[in-house]
Amino acid sequence: xxxxxxxxxxxxxxxEARAVQSxxxxxxxxxxxxxxxxxxxxxxxxxxxLQSGGIGQLKQLAVQVLIPxxxxxxxxxxxxxxxxxxxxxxxxCYCAHTLRFFPGCSKPVVTSAAAGKLVDGxxxxxxxxxxxxxxxxxxxxSGVLGAAAVGSLEADLRHKGLWPRTRFTATGTKGRLEINxxxxxSMGHSISVTxxxxxxxxxxxxxxxxxxxxxxxxxSIEVYGxxxxxxxxxxxxxxxxxxxxxxxxxxxRKGAVVVAE
Numbered sequence: 001x002x003x004x005x006x007x008x009x010x011x012x013x014x015x016e017a018r019a020v021q022s023x024x025x026x027x028x029x030x031x032x033x034x035x036x037x038x039x040x041x042x043x044x045x046x047x048x049x050l051q052s053g054g055i056g057q058l059k060q061l062a063v064q065v066l067i068p069x070x071x072x073x074x075x076x077x078x079x080x081x082x083x084x085x086x087x088x089x090x091x092x093c094y095c096a097h098t099l100r101f102f103p104g105c106s107k108p109v110v111t112s113a114a115a116g117k118l119v120d121g122x123x124x125x126x127x128x129x130x131x132x133x134x135x136x137x138x139x140x141x142s143g144v145l146g147a148a149a150v151g152s153l154e155a156d157l158r159h160k161g162l163w164p165r166t167r168f169t170a171t172g173t174k175g176r177l178e179i180n181x182x183x184x185x186s187m188g189h190s191i192s193v194t195x196x197x198x199x200x201x202x203x204x205x206x207x208x209x210x211x212x213x214x215x216x217x218x219x220s221i222e223v224y225g226x227x228x229x230x231x232x233x234x235x236x237x238x239x240x241x242x243x244x245x246x247x248x249x250x251x252x253r254k255g256a257v258v259v260a261e
Contacts, residue, residue: 003030035093053174055171060150061099062168066155066165087127087157095130113129177193186229190222196216
């Protein structure tokens with residue numbers, strides 16, 4: 001057999017996914033869905049900053065992946081129920097993944113969800129909004145999620161805007177972080193970090209930016225690494241016989257089988 005790097009949707013449901021993973025495990029092969037965004041240095045930097053407490057304990061996480069309606073025709077596979085179509089199986093899966101990946105939490109709980117812009121006889125969601133919570137004991141290894149931390153996602157494949165929008169924001173006890181274009185950061189992205197700091201010797205100084213002796217410190221960051229795309233980092237990282245070097249000449253010749261949509 002061969003290692004498989006598969007385009008989303010990986011399967012149509014959880015039962016099918018478990019069956020595929022079971023076969024891969026028995027044969028000691030890698031079978032992975034292509035969430036390529038998390039392999040890029042920019043998104044790794046965001047995850048490291050949040051999980052190290054860079055903006056304190058996390059209180060609120062929000063993500064948007066909005067794709068303009070002109071991007072896909074009405075008969076596109078994304079809008080066909082028999083082909084596991086739907087916003088959550090496409091743009092929405094990135095949203096759900098970021099709310100786990102960035103804070104380092106594998107098991108948030110969905111508290112509400114609402115589908116809209118239904119197509120294919122109402123069987124396929126054209127957009128989705130959902131809210132999540134992070135219960136105590138499920139905060140993951142990073143331990144930076146506050147006791148009442150919540151998350152929200154908005155995904156839309158029929159958005160009225162002219163250009164795509166992919167944005168993740170995190171609010172913590174010590175500041176706020178936002179990254180724009182997290183899905184394809186190699187094409188251009190922006191990371192902004194706003195930290196809330198104590199203003200020395202001026203507890204009642206009304207000129208402070210936030211009042212009550214507090215001020216904000218803003219920082220803009222861009223992380224491109226070696227300038228490669230997400231896909232390069234993913235395949236190089238997934239290669240079972242990868243050398244410690246990132247050069248193309250040292251990548252495993254066997255690699256992974258990429259299954260496109």
